[in-house]
Amino acid sequence: MVRRIASLIARIFKLVRAGGAYAENGVYIWREGRYVKQNIDRERELFSKADYYLIYFHNNLCPSCRKFYPIFENALKSVGEEFTRIHHIKVVCDWFTTKCTDPVARKLFMVFNVTATPKLLLVKIGLDGSIHVVRDIIDDLGSSIFSREHISRALINLTGKNVSGIGSEEPR
Numbered sequence: 001m002v003r004r005i006a007s008l009i010a011r012i013f014k015l016v017r018a019g020g021a022y023a024e025n026g027v028y029i030w031r032e033g034r035y036v037k038q039n040i041d042r043e044r045e046l047f048s049k050a051d052y053y054l055i056y057f058h059n060n061l062c063p064s065c066r067k068f069y070p071i072f073e074n075a076l077k078s079v080g081e082e083f084t085r086i087h088h089i090k091v092v093c094d095w096f097t098t099k100c101t102d103p104v105a106r107k108l109f110m111v112f113n114v115t116a117t118p119k120l121l122l123v124k125i126g127l128d129g130s131i132h133v134v135r136d137i138i139d140d141l142g143s144s145i146f147s148r149e150h151i152s153r154a155l156i157n158l159t160g161k162n163v164s165g166i167g168s169e170e171p172r
Contacts, residue, residue: 022060023092025102030088033077043107050127052086052134057109057119060094068118086122 027046028035040046047053056072058065076088091108093100096115100106108114112121112133120137 028090047125053123055089057114059117065118
């Protein structure tokens with residue numbers, strides 16, 4: 001019975017990887033039109049600047065994440081130039097903190113109390129290193145998260161209302 005379950009889990013992982021939404025557990029930063037995996041030891045290394053961060057939490061075994069991620073990535077590619085002031089981070093685990101091989105990703109799921117995915121947070125880091133969640137964008141988007149046009153427009157609108165003063169020293 002245990003072997004049968006292990007075989008089933010292995011097949012699920014193969015299907016997930018084949019679907020293109022599988023990513024190695026860890027933390028990624030958006031650079032030049034794609035997410036690049038980072039090798040970091042502590043979550044504070046990500047937030048070295050007092051600024052705004054758009055943090056996407058993804059679970060490889062989450063059906064909604066697999067549906068949302070390609071749409072979100074395309075939206076970022078099409079409107080990315082609008083977000084020059086915002087740092088983009090993707091945090092990936094297989095299943096929340098219970099199945100996560102990357103300690104920093106697991107810690108970020110805990111720090112931001114992520115209990116449902118996909119989760120997209122607009123976060124402000126203060127000059128003193130304080131963390132403030134400005135918006136939970138997925139909650140604000142509702143059912144329109146699965147439309148590329150809606151998410152592109154909504155990302156600009158939802159973040160633009162909270163991020164101003166491009167080029168200033170401290171986030172507002």
